[in-house]
Amino acid sequence: MPIHFVDLDVLSEVSGLSSALIVPCNMCPAATIAIREKKPFLQLFRSFLKSAPFDQYIKSLQSRLKEKGIDTKIFRSDFIHQWFMCMWSSGHRKKLQRYANSYDAVIVLGCDSATQTVRDLVNPAEVKVIEGMKISGIMNAELKFQLPGNISFRNCKIIPISPQNK
Ligand code: SF4
Secondary structure: OOEEEEEOOOHHHOOOOOEEEEEEOOOHHHHHHHHHHOOOOEEOOOOOOOOHHHHHHHHHHHHHHHHOOOEEEEOOOOOHHHOOHHHOOHHHHHHHHHHHOOOOEEEEEOOHHHHHHHHOOOOOOOOEEEEOEEEEEEEEEEEEEEOOOEEEEEEEEEEOOOHHHO
């Protein structure tokens, strides 16, 4: 099951900056937000492969950043093979590299591995890498399919990652 996250304070990290590229991993963070909001992860016949709760979460983050004077854009990874930032193709990594270096910051919504994907691509002297989420555990949940095409997680438990369990 995916990693579970809590939010980090992104707004305090963007002070003095004017632009940021938001780079979301579409798997574990999207599952986290769907569970938090108690909404379907996917509704295939309404938004197909876009997780609506995560989409709303990102839009809300963009609004809060705009209030702080930060222009943002989302780096889209809409195809399913681009969802997992830890397994991006070299082509998608190069595409991010082309985009990211023209922003003051990249805000990563994902785990340490997602952040590493970004750190490997940007010039740290010019682009600040900001983590928007922090790992709080691993999810243990039941996957539920409901007609006409809803995919949800039920009975979710957050299992802490402890040194003893490694
Ligand atoms: S990059 Fe991290 S958050 Fe994204 S799918 Fe891989 S493990 Fe999950």
